[in-house]
Amino acid sequence: MELPLIPHLFLTLMFLTGLCSPFNLDVHHPRLFPGPSEAEFGYSVLQHVGGGQRWVLVGAPWDGPSGDRRGDVYHCPVEGSHNAPCAKGHLGDYRLGNSSHPVVNMHLGMSLLETDGDGGFMACAPLWSRACGSSVFSSGICAHVDASFQPQGSLAPTAQRCPTYMDVVIVLDGSNSIYPWSEVQTFLQRLVGRLFIDPEQVQVGLIQYGESPVHEWSLGDFQTKEEVVRAARNLSRREGRETRTSQAVMVACTEGFSQFHGGRPEAARLLVVVTDGESHDGEELPAALKVCEAGRVTRYGIAVLGHYLRRQRDPSSFLREIRAIASDPDERFFFNVTDEAALTDIVDALGDRIFGLEGSHEENESSFGLEMSQIGFSTHRLKDGILFGMVGAYDWAGSVLLWLEEGYRLFPPRTALEDEFPSALQNHAAYLGYSVSSMLLRGGQRLFLSGAPRFRHRGKVIAFQLKKDGAMKVAQSLQGEQRIAAISMPQALSYFGRSVDGRLDLDGDDLIDVAVGAQGAAVLLSSQPIVHLAPSLAVTPPAISVVQRDCIRRGQKAACLSAALCFQVTSRTSGHWDHRFYIQFTALLDEWTAGARAAFDGSGQRLSPKRFQLNVGNVTCEQLYFYVLDTSDYLRPVALTVTFALDNTTKPGPVLDEGSPTSIQKLVPFSKDCGPDNECVTDLVLQANMDIRGSRKDPFVVQGGQQKVLVSATLENKKENAYNTSLSLSFSRNLHLASFTPQKDRPMKVECTAPSPHARLCNIGHPVFQTGAKVTFLLEFEFSCSSLLSQAFVKLTATSNSLERNGTLQDNTAQTSAYIQYEPHLLFSSESSLHRYEVHPYGTLPVGPGPEFKTTLRVQNLGCYVVSGLIISAFLPAVAHGGNYFLSLSQVIFNNASCTVQNLTEPPGPPVHPEELQHTSKLNRSNTQCQVVRCHLGRLAKGTEVSVGLLRLVHNEFFQRAKFKSLTVVSTFELGTEENSVLLLTEASRWSESLLEVIQTRPVLISLWILTGSVLGGLLLLACLVFCLWKLGFFDRKKIPKEEKREEKLEQ
Template identity: 35%
Template sequence: MLIQCSVCVLGMQHCFNFDTKKYKIIEGSKEAQFGYTVQQHEAGGQKWLLVGAPFETSGQHQTGDVYKCPMNMRAKTNCTRLNLGKVSLNNVSERKDKMRLGMTLTSNPTDHSFVTCGPLWSYECGSSYYSTGICSRVNEGFKFSRTIAPAFQRCETYMDIVIVLDGSNSIYPWYEVRDFLVNILQKFYIGPGQIQVGVVQYGSRVVHEFALNDFRTVEEVVEAAKTIDQRGGEETRTALGISVARTEGFKRGGRKGAKKVMLVITDGESHDSPDLQKVMEDCNADNITTYAIAVLGYYNRRGINPEAFLKEIKYIASDPDEKHFFNVTDESALKDIVDALGERIFSLEGMNPNGTGFGLQMSQAGFSSHIVEDGILVGAVGAYDWNGAVLKETRHGKVIPSKSSYLEEFPEELKNHGAYLGYTVNSVVSAKGKRIYLSGAPRFNHTGKVIVFILKNNGNLTILQSLKGYQIGSYYGSELAPLDIDGDGVTDYLLVAAPMFFSKGWERGNVYIYKMTKRTLFILEGSLEISDQNQNSRFGSAMAVIPDMNGDAYREVVVGAPLEDNHQGAIYLFYGQLSGIQPKYRQRISAAGLSAGLQYFGRSIHGMMDVNEDGLVDLAVGAFGAAVLIWSRSVVRIQTKITFEPEKINTFNKDCRRGGKDVTCMSSIVCLGLDARTPLQSHRVGTVLIDERRYPPRASLNDNDRQQQTRNLTLWRKEESCENIQFYAQETTDYGHPIVFVVEVGLQSLDEGPVLDHSWPTTFRTELPFWNGCEGDESCVPDLVLQKRAMWALCRHQGTLVGSTEGVVESSRRRLVVDARLDNRGENAYGTTLNISHSNNLLFSSLIVKDSDAQIECRAEDRERNERICNVSSPFMRSLAQVSFRLEFELSHSVFLDHVRVVLDAARFPHTLPYKGHTHQVPVKATVLAVIYNSVFLPFSCINVQIQNLGFFPVSDLQLTVDVFAVTMGGNHLLQITNIDIDRVRGRSFKYLLVLSTTPNHVSPEDLSHIPQLVSLPHVSSAVVVYTQVPRQIALDMSVSQMTEMSFIPETG
């Protein structure tokens, strides 16, 4: 019986934390991909939502940018663009177009700054553009503070080149030299971060034509070179020109760290050659690389041997000569060495020294970022030929692990796979308080990988563990979410996403749950579960760990699925608990349920701040061209208490009348209290009912002398509220089972106010027992004693074999009787039952109660197991009561065993108490009536025998032996049985085995003329027929159909 008090939920099916009725959509440019990233941020004492728009334009360039949007409860929000796309790296020929600034956003709550990255930021190096990526740190006042570019490296063309021109009178024609100068300058990659050029002209004296920092483009330098005139001079003072270039030329606009290159062009031996040795030693000390060009026009025009001149020029050129020394026949031939000179000055950009591939030139650093105590980690997916790397920048400088650091987990044979290590970066804190880094490589070996590693600030990287993906193309490791579930500062779990995981024919996605051990090892525990809808989902494209939402002190996880509902998107909320993250989601919020215009809702998620100041974190979710703020709802628990007066139902004490009958009146007090995290103004509505699934019911609510099964109640006060509910109980046969009160609680409003804590029960069960009439409060102590006796003699014609304990069952003796008596020598026995079972060769016939007022009612039968359950004196067997009864059984005609067995058990409620039972088993045998008819036809050619089983039972292993005595005194066999025919006259089928004896082959001479007849000797011709089973009521014919005469030689006198 069930009494139910239900505090109505008015249609609520689940308890959800996030309010899907009240939310705020901040719209932006879809073309700019506004909403690609979102980050809650506090700065200047205000709460802001940072929104990345990586396709935003700055002028004619698609640089990307970040917006700041105030987080408040106002209906309209105006966001402000930060114009971070205008930030540049000094002294670099940069390319900002399509750099995707805002693709990465990371807030730093410690100093209220944030970092945003443009991983496709590029700069020009020679003929190449290197996409090393760039990040910008923005301070609390939303002002750019510094640039983070750990993968940036100076170009190979970061050179200061000073050209030393011989302008003496011997140079002719001058325009050839000037044309050469213009041509070679057009080969130079002049610009910020690349080449600077200065020109010095000498003869008898030295003149600076222009300094290194006078011009910043090729066009400017070329135009200046076209205006250089020949200064002339009677002497060629090469040593002086080189010395002035070293001491003055490289200081006029020279840059620290730039490679120093000097290009000397002359047509004759120097007049100050004794000074050359000292000058060149100084150049070598300053790490100046010198290229020297000997113009032989003057020598060739006059037929002079240039050997001494060439020797001097080779001395000026840096070693080796074959790379740094040139000579041309005359001034007009200078144009022929322009390309060769350019190739020698500029080696192939970007390649490693052995020419095998790229290092950090295409890093795309900033594809992911993660702020740590002493700096920032950035993922560089394009580093080391797109195998990827993790770089770090601290206040002390860059931390760049070598390529060899990754070789153990990213072997060379897989270098062409493009693992994309650094696609995401994060960190965990071990049980010892040590920070350990994580990074995902979703394309490794096509299945993905996550590495767990330590990175020291000297660049040493040690990989501690790797986690591998399970499906090709699943993008395992593209998102990571460490989870400190109890907030103690130590990481407990790691969530690894594979958003492209293919399942059931769809790109559904998967999120794996790893538990972190005390040794900082990650062990797979399972995966998160989402809806069973067959659709593309990309579940795991974004993940966010958020603070506790339901008051249990455990953190929660929100996971995005931006492709669900035909690319409208959805997010899933998963609760934390003591044993870890709950794999079944608690709430699914779909974009379709918020606004029909939303797309790719769930592409980014962040939740760390309370926006509406209700004490709970509110959620920010990115979408295509929008950011959505979703408010949280308070979580409450309804405390329920039920008491009864009196504490037990005593149906022996009928103290009131209902419906013209004497009944027992009772009262229940239902108290409800609200346990909430925040102030509330809610009321609860309830319905009290009795759900008694029998007629008439054992209990009903009081209502004007009528049976009333339901009643409504409303509790308005915030503090604990109680209500007295009257009911009554009437006479019943079921005293063993208590009445169960069930209180179901809920809240009235669905659209506003709190929600119920899912972990707290909304159904409360309380049992109200019946008084049992015994001395003990809780239960009676009966003492059931069962006695029985089986009797064959009570059935007609039954008996036993003489000298045997076995029962003999003859054809007409087929009944067994068991007499039994059940005594209760203790207190009342509620729910007394008698359990009867027997062997398969018995058929239950009847149960007869003898000379007793007690009733035995058999209510359940299991024919396959030969069992039945019978109630004794329902509802209870009184103290000192007894009941005698007789059981009768028939013996089966189809099942035959060597025994009969009857088992009786007596039990009472509760059935966990031990049974008191008896087993009676008797071995039995069955007699068989077999009749044999025979006829013999002489001579002994055929003998017919008929066998009949006239009994009611089959016979097993019946043996029939046929002997033919046809043997002489001398032991000679005269006849031998050679064949027996067996046939069934009527009845069922049977089986038999025929064995013919073997007659000895020995024959001896013997005179038979004086012998009147044959004699019976031990040696006979015989046949044995063994019938393995002869069914009852069957007749068989057996014919000895053939006997063969034995031949022998008679004895002669």
């Protein structure tokens, strides 16, 4: 797997020896070394001195044809002609490491490292890989290159033996009983076909036995899988009447794995025994197995039961013997098949179990995480060794490896990185080791540094220590970046900064230079000297007089001043360079102030750029002359700002130190008119009065026409000038400020801001409230319609920047208030669906209460106040003497209210008796018991209303029994407020009545004779009317002409 081409200037510039930051590099005159961009020329660079010459070594890790990017290193001469080409080193043509196969796509030159004293260097190929089974492991390798650019050995500290590095010896029964032989050959061909046969992976030897064992081929005889398969296909059976398995196992364990027969001491040893019968030398088997155990041979036993099944013999003892040969446990190392043809059925399972051993089962488990370490992706030279970055280690979380010169290596285990790189992010690919470096602390303590640019997609740098046991102690996590933009280069470059080296002086000026790699190019940047400027400004006189004007400018009196601009120059750069250089500066007066209070002589508010020469170690000064015309804004000082920069337009020169300023500012104050001590002591006195009065017992009533309240406030200064005087105003939430007007003959400037809805902050007579000044303010407030409070208050506080003694501070605050109540504009009304009721006689209505009617109580808010806490009390006459109901409440209908029905009330006197109704004209709460309904109304906004419906029944039988002609039932309704309410209701809005007139009618008797006479008279009158009509011919019918003609024809 190849890593992305991420430019890795990431960590190198942070800890580059001799260069703290890149501000002193000459980006206008770079030395460019072009190369093939398709080979990623410029991926790495190295400043190198070897063979008496200075070079810039440039890595091109993608050099080579497509499909075999072996990489290479170019050496570019610094001395001599600037057009001299870079020479290719052809290092990719050499075979690195001890691999028996040529390595492709190893990308040599991804990192370059200087070696000490011998004029050589080290070039690394992080993607140098080797095949292990079906996998390819990129452990990486670095090549030592001498001063003549010839490889002299290699270093691969994370290279490991393949997990498939094992010697396999097959012990095959070739006696007469095993049949057919072709099935055995097929089994062998398929088994070896699954193995990765190679001198660096699996070697296979075969011993066939019957009466005596024979080495058919030894471990080192065949180098490829094809050769072993061909030998298995041509293998012929030795035959024999006996099966001497114990002897064959002994020969395999003593001879088969020996170096004489091609065995490798470090390889894992596997023995596969295939037989179809019990051995004739079984008593020798324990001794043979003991030899195998001593030789660390892992054994597989395969029992073929074909011979036993064909002869119907019991194979129990045979199976026990094969289980004894096989290593423990049996379920992993023991197989049995029914016949020779079934051998091919276990090939896959046997192959899987063989590779399940992984060959290197005795290695430290943590070493498996280094198989894809890609050593050499980044390198850093130390006095006693090399620090390598391993970006692919531990599932691409990354790690580092310290290789010491005595061949000892240190690397942290996976658990040591748990705190900084949690295992929960192991698939995140942080790429720790993308860049590595080190730093030496005071006291000789050394810290290693490594970057992980993809940690949490933001990057991380850790500073740590490595102990001899591999334990890692992280001292600090670092962040930061320093960069030189590619756009600053005269040539168009891409991937500028993918590699960097800054250790040597290559142009002979005693200053360290920097080589930077880009896509298809390498750039050499020369360092520039660093100077530090310490500017100073001294103004004469030090303050601007408000009163005195000492010169004439633009035809007006002005205050004239001068400023001495001086520069003290120092440098921390030694070497041979010209200590004289030029700077260019410009000056500005009141940069952020609108309008020009001040100007330079012969110029305006801005001074034209000027150029003058400085010298390292000297102080150079320049005089600036300016004047001030407008002194009215004398609280804000005049700002004199000078900006400057080095002028290297004519020739290359030094650069400013990173901490050196590029501007200086001087604030020139105005002198105060406060006596010789220049300290103003003031005494502000504040008074306030409200035009309404109201106490807790006798509050002021806010009526509909009274919507405003006036507050008069007076501020007076009884001592010296008060600068930046301000008046802080706060008032209760039931007030709105309508206007704030100063009352004075001479207008005074007042500017107010609103920090909150019920507060104001006003500047009074800015910038100065002079001695003896007095001003009265008229504050007009409006009462709020939404916030009703029991008190209205206004508080004022006066402050200034001048000094005021504690003894006079108490009169700087004034507060006025009044207790108030509100008179809302409410309309309280009642409406009934029944105003007149006639008592029905017996038999005309069903038994029970009479008709039901509804009384609606309505409260309308016609004012602006939002009112709440209203209570409606309904007194409904209902019960006469003896508990006789004449009206009763059946239901209460309400919305935006909560209603309750209370107990019957008792009248002042005894309730009226039904027989006394003829002497009573009214039924009300004074002579009857009343049903009482109390309703607490909800919030009532402006222009809204709330209603309550009372359904009542008329008890007709009560009025039938009573003797009266007419009476009126009076229901009384009262609108009230809750206790301690801020509302005050008028009498006209509190009461309402509903009247029901009850009338009792008497029946009129009619005589029978009168009724009979009336009927007979009516019939006689009807008969006379019919007779008259008959006489007049009303009932005769005229015939039409057509009918007369028809009758005449019939008669004829």
